[in-house]
Amino acid sequence: MTFEEINRNAKLEWEALQKGVSIFVGTATCGRAAGALDVVDAFNEELARRGLEVPIVRVGCTGLCYADPFVTISKPGSLRVAYANVTPESVPRLVEGYVAGDDPCLELALGTVEGGEGETIVIPELPRFGRELRLILRHCGYIDPENVNHYIANGGYGGLEKALRMSPEKVIREVEKSGLRGRGGAGFPTHRKWELCRKAGSRPKYVICNADEGDPGAFMDRVVLESDPHQVIEGMIIAGYAIGAEQGYIYVRSEYPLAMERIQIALREAKELGFLGDNILGSDFGFQIEIAAGAGAFVSGEETALIAAVEGKMSTPSPRPPYPAESGLWGKPTLLNNVKTFGYVPLIIEQGGDWFGSIGTEGSKGTAMFTLAGKITNSGLAEVPMGTTLRELVYDIGGGIAEDKQFKAVQIGGPSGGCLPETLLDIPIDYDSLRGAGSMMGSGGMIVMDEDNCMVDAARFFLDFSTKESCGKCTTCRLGTIQMLHILEDITAGRGKIEDIDLLLALAEDVKMGSLCGLGKTAPNPVLTTLRYFRDEYEAHILEKRCPARVCPELTVYYILPDKCDRACEHCVLTCPTEAIKGEKGEVKIIDQEKCTKCGTCLEVCPPEYNAVVKLSPVSLLPSSNPSGKRAGE
Amino acid sequence: MIKEEQASQAVAEILGHHKKEKNNLIPLLQEVQTRLGYLPRKALQEIADFLQMPDVEVWGVATFYNQFRFVPLGKYHTVVCMGTACHLAGGRLILDALERELGIKVGETGKDGNFSLERVACIGCCMLAPVIVIKDKIHPKMTPFRVEEALIPYKQEAQGEPEEGKTKSKS
Numbered sequence: 001m002t003f004e005e006i007n008r009n010a011k012l013e014w015e016a017l018q019k020g021v022s023i024f025v026g027t028a029t030c031g032r033a034a035g036a037l038d039v040v041d042a043f044n045e046e047l048a049r050r051g052l053e054v055p056i057v058r059v060g061c062t063g064l065c066y067a068d069p070f071v072t073i074s075k076p077g078s079l080r081v082a083y084a085n086v087t088p089e090s091v092p093r094l095v096e097g098y099v100a101g102d103d104p105c106l107e108l109a110l111g112t113v114e115g116g117e118g119e120t121i122v123i124p125e126l127p128r129f130g131r132e133l134r135l136i137l138r139h140c141g142y143i144d145p146e147n148v149n150h151y152i153a154n155g156g157y158g159g160l161e162k163a164l165r166m167s168p169e170k171v172i173r174e175v176e177k178s179g180l181r182g183r184g185g186a187g188f189p190t191h192r193k194w195e196l197c198r199k200a201g202s203r204p205k206y207v208i209c210n211a212d213e214g215d216p217g218a219f220m221d222r223v224v225l226e227s228d229p230h231q232v233i234e235g236m237i238i239a240g241y242a243i244g245a246e247q248g249y250i251y252v253r254s255e256y257p258l259a260m261e262r263i264q265i266a267l268r269e270a271k272e273l274g275f276l277g278d279n280i281l282g283s284d285f286g287f288q289i290e291i292a293a294g295a296g297a298f299v300s301g302e303e304t305a306l307i308a309a310v311e312g313k314m315s316t317p318s319p320r321p322p323y324p325a326e327s328g329l330w331g332k333p334t335l336l337n338n339v340k341t342f343g344y345v346p347l348i349i350e351q352g353g354d355w356f357g358s359i360g361t362e363g364s365k366g367t368a369m370f371t372l373a374g375k376i377t378n379s380g381l382a383e384v385p386m387g388t389t390l391r392e393l394v395y396d397i398g399g400g401i402a403e404d405k406q407f408k409a410v411q412i413g414g415p416s417g418g419c420l421p422e423t424l425l426d427i428p429i430d431y432d433s434l435r436g437a438g439s440m441m442g443s444g445g446m447i448v449m450d451e452d453n454c455m456v457d458a459a460r461f462f463l464d465f466s467t468k469e470s471c472g473k474c475t476t477c478r479l480g481t482i483q484m485l486h487i488l489e490d491i492t493a494g495r496g497k498i499e500d501i502d503l504l505l506a507l508a509e510d511v512k513m514g515s516l517c518g519l520g521k522t523a524p525n526p527v528l529t530t531l532r533y534f535r536d537e538y539e540a541h542i543l544e545k546r547c548p549a550r551v552c553p554e555l556t557v558y559y560i561l562p563d564k565c566d567r568a569c570e571h572c573v574l575t576c577p578t579e580a581i582k583g584e585k586g587e588v589k590i591i592d593q594e595k596c597t598k599c600g601t602c603l604e605v606c607p608p609e610y611n612a613v614v615k616l617s618p619v620s621l622l623p624s625s626n627p628s629g630k631r632a633g634e
Numbered sequence: 635m636i637k638e639e640q641a642s643q644a645v646a647e648i649l650g651h652h653k654k655e656k657n658n659l660i661p662l663l664q665e666v667q668t669r670l671g672y673l674p675r676k677a678l679q680e681i682a683d684f685l686q687m688p689d690v691e692v693w694g695v696a697t698f699y700n701q702f703r704f705v706p707l708g709k710y711h712t713v714v715c716m717g718t719a720c721h722l723a724g725g726r727l728i729l730d731a732l733e734r735e736l737g738i739k740v741g742e743t744g745k746d747g748n749f750s751l752e753r754v755a756c757i758g759c760c761m762l763a764p765v766i767v768i769k770d771k772i773h774p775k776m777t778p779f780r781v782e783e784a785l786i787p788y789k790q791e792a793q794g795e796p797e798e799g800k801t802k803s804k805s
Contacts, residue, residue: 033759033772065761217718219758254664254701255757295660296700298755312657314698371760373719379761414718447718447760461721465755471698575779577734597734599778600727 003161003281006273007152014153019076021054021099026070026141028061028226029258030219030380034068035087042088046095054099060227062121062141063381064110070141072113073098082123084110116142118155128382128397133359135367136343137383140227145262148269151230157275159346163238164283166349171242172198175345177353179365184210184301184338185413185442186518187364187431193335196325197243200333205245207236208329208336210306211252211259214298215414216465218445220369221339223381225252225259228343229266233289235342237275238349240287243335248289251306254296263291298415298469301443302517303328303336305471316471317517338443340369360386364430370412372398374447375405384429391425394448405450408549409534413442415462415469416522418529419455438529440522454551455534456541460488462526466519476514480507481523488527493554494618496542501531550615553598557619560602562588564612572602572613593622638676644669645677649684656685663696672703700755708743708750710788712736713767717756720764724777728764729753731778735785748792 001009023043027036043056064070067084073094074080081104083094090108097103111125120138122129134140143150151157163171176191197205209232213221225232236248252260267289270276278286292310299305300315307329309315328334344366348356360366364386370393373379377399384393390410394400401407409419418439420427427433431441449458467481484507490496508524515521531538540546547555560572560581565588572589573581580595581602589612591602603613616622648665652658659681666677673696682692696702714729733739736749743750759765762774766781773784 029757030759030761033762033765033774068761214755216716216756217760218756219760222758255754293661293664295664295702297698309660310657312659312695314695373760373763374722379719411718445718447722449722453722458722461718469755577731577778577782597730598727599730599734600724601777601779604777604779 001274003157006157010149010152010156013147013149017055017057018074021076022074023054023056023099024059024072024074024141025056026061026068027058028223029256030061030065030223031068031070032258034065034085036069038088039069039071039086039091042091043095046092047099050095050100052095052100057144058146059142060140060145061223061381063137063223063383064141064378065380066378067110067380070110074113078102079104080113080116081105082110082113083108128378128399131388131392131396132383133367133385134383135347136224136228136231136340136369137381139231140223140381143228145227145229146265148230148266148273151228155350156230156346157234159349160234160237160241160275161281163241163349164281164285168198168242168244171238171349174349174353175242178344178348178356179353179360180341180344180348180356181364181431182338183340183344183369183443185416185440187441190337190341193325193337194239194242196323197245197333197335200326202327202332203244204247205243205333206329206335207240207243207245207248208306208310208334209236209248209250209339209342210301210303210336211250211256211339212294212300212306212309213253213256213339213443214301214469215416215443215445217373217411217447218371218414218443220371220381220444222256222259224339224343225256226262229259229263230270231343231346232339233263233266233270234275235337235345236289237270237280237287238345239335239337239342241285243333245335246286246288248287249292249310249329250289251292251294251300251310253294253300260291260293267291297471298465299471299517299519302519305517306336307334314471316473317519319516340444361428361430363432368429368441368444370444370446372446372448374411375402375450375453376400376448377402386430387428389426389428390420393429393446394425398448401448401450405452407448408451408453409449409455409458409530411447411449411458411526412445413440413522413525414445415465416440416518416525417442417445418525419449419458419533420529421533424533438525438532440525452549452551454492454547454549455530455537456488456492456547457549457551459527459530460485460492463488463523466523470519470523474515474517474520476511477516477520477523480511480514481520483507484511484524484527491538491541492547492552494541494545494552496538498539498542500542501535501538504531544618545620546618548617550617552617555619556598556615556617557593557622558591558596558598558600558602559614559616559622560589560591561612561614564610565589566607566610566612569607569610571605571607575601575605577601638674641670641674641677642680645680649680652684654685656687659685659687659692659695660699663692663702667702672706675704703752705743705750706747708748710749710769710792711752712749712769713752713754713757714740715757715759715763715765715767716753717758717760717763719760720756723763725764727778728766728776728781731781732766735782746792749788 097105111123115121180190181187304318305315324334369383580592583589606613682689
């Protein structure tokens with residue numbers, strides 16, 4: 001088939017779908033976790049019961065994960081309506097109201113969906129769409145990721161078709177004009193890697209897509225692969241053409257089974273239509289892609305370590321040079337880019353490098369994609385032009401802090417990034433500003449912390465992660481991070497000394513200097529930034545034995561306020577897993593501090609009308625009238 | 635639990651459709667683990683012989699990656715997410731509660747073979763934090779108290795009818 005014929009068939013299928021009523025359910029992992037498959041079942045059941053034949057399209061994720069399960073119903077000549085947090089119980093109402101009838105069920109609606117047909121979809125009722133610019137996310141939640149025709153009908157594989165009519169050098173020049181920088185974290189100019197690979201003499205050459213998204217709290221790549229895998233595949237094929245490679249690999253972490261499944265389907269479809277294989281679209285260029293399933297190692301995100309993993313070895317990094325562009329997989333020239341980097345490529349080729357270069361800031365072009373998680377109202381994904389401020393991202397798009405709590409910090413870049421305070425919320429999001437503040441762009445994980453989070457504990461958490469994931473090759477990383485962790489553990493347990501702060505700073509420098517790869521070089525960042533911006537919390541732990549957020553268990557006690565305790569209520573007594581709470585019926589309940597494991601169940605179950613359980617820090621605040629014999633921590 | 639003979643047979647079958655190339659090591663380990671639920675020592679030796687690699691190299695690779703386990707899983711494999719969002723929402727309390735309720739530590743399988751407990755770095759469901767996964771089902775927004783509740787049906791099932799078709803462990 002020629003591309004024209006493929007395109008025509010795809011458009012026919014897509015248009016047929018638009019002619020009738022259709023139900024779209026977000027079924028990415030996030031949607032499934034929230035119960036989307038039960039909602040699909042409920043729709044099937046209800047439609048069957050009413051004898052209606054309406055297609056249910058399983059789309060990916062729109063990025064509004066807080067609204068999952070997320071359903072849109074489209075109707076020709078009428079509004080396309082989006083519904084948030086749909087449950088199987090609300091399905092009959094939706095079917096009766098809007099699928100069968102003309103009532104758009106506004107009480108359940110989140111908003112209307114506009115755009116589509118080549119335009120990015122927006123929900124105008126949500127102000128965030130005014131701030132966002134969705135390039136990678138443009139099809140996510142709109143098309144069926146398991147149907148290549150949906151992608152093609154919306155412009156898919158047009159970039160490849162155009163690239164094949166250009167010379168490889170021209171393709172690289174277009175990427176150069178776009179100013180695209182790698183989205184894996186370090187921000188290396190993409191065209192430079194491509195050029196180096198193109199010029200490398202040895203053959204064969206390889207293209208590898210790095211989908212080893214190991215940063216805890218980041219899931220952009222997962223969403224992209226589960227919602228619109230073809231754009232990544234198309235980008236890889238174009239890259240293969242540009243550098244002269246015939247073989248590509250997608251290295252996906254095994255923790256993402258659905259992403260893996262959807263890539264497999266997408267690869268099969270691409271092969272069937274002749275986008276992969278020999279003589280792609282009638283040209284003399286041939287390219288294959290295989291999946292390499294990661295076995296779980298954070299360090300595999302580093303390019304030389306990832307290559308070792310594909311070769312079946314322990315995933316440890318190697319010194320560079322030689323760079324993978326000269327000597328990578330099996331010693332051959334290898335191009336490694338992140339999922340999102342490849343995702344931009346088809347658009348850049350189709351719409352031109354100048355167009356992409358017009359978006360963003362001087363040094364950082366295009367958009368940035370973030371996962372919003374932690375204490376933020378609208379958890380999920382967002383894609384904004386580079387240069388958007390953190391404040392816009394947290395408040396205008398993320399909806400601010402959940403439960404009206406006080407903002408404390410935003411953590412960007414995961415275990416390699418840093419925690420930034422309120423005063424830095426107005427810095428623009430771009431590679432250089434974030435690095436200047438001690439953080440980094442990273443792969444795009446953004447975690448918001450509020451007054452209830454302890455910054456020393458957060459630093460300890462990230463360091464704990466880095467020590468577990470250190471591959472062990474470099475001594476400073478293997479042992480230095482562990483020493484830093486021990487110091488942080490001492491501080492959070494109230495055993496810290498004020499000199500420890502200088503020791504942490506010195507060790508941090510050593511770990512940075514003495515480690516080969518990005519994991520070690522950046523592992524101290526969470527400690528350094530929390531020390532830089534939240535030093536008062538470290539000092540409170542060390543000097544006053546006080547955890548300001550009342551998180552660190554050794555520095556915190558649970559206490560039942562006698563004047564608030566209802567006395568007749570026994571919720572805490574009955575649920576305490578260690579039977580630490582005593583008190584006869586009608587008497588004030590008292591926590592035995594020696595038995596208390598600080599699990600927090602009493603605080604959770606104490607009815608809100610009493611709210612009698614509080615956390616105190618330092619433990620010396622525990623009234624001496626608390627007849628526990630001994631105060632905790634003494 | 636799978637008998638040694640059956641395990642060897644399964645391993646031989648998997649080896650049968652792979653080339654003797656070292657870069658197949660990780661896919662082989664993954665396939666064997668998918669089939670057997672874990673990597674018995676004997677299976678590792680069989681893989682080493684097949685690829686003509688020293689045992690220690692296979693052991694090195696297998697122990698390097700987080701995915702591989704060397705003890706059989708429980709019937710109700712329980713995973714607690716210790717990602718950033720889950721940690722900030724009290725993940726450590728959830729882990730404590732699971733260890734207390736199940737009477738096993740992370741990485742262990744109970745003596746009766748019913749429950750096993752594992753921690754993972756992030757399952758990417760941060761908006762539902764903190765989460766646990768019991769036998770492939772995600773339980774969102776956990777609290778120490780809700781952990782107790784979430785385990786009840788599995789504990790009951792474990793004591794009652796083990797016959798139900800769904801109880802076969804997937805991984």
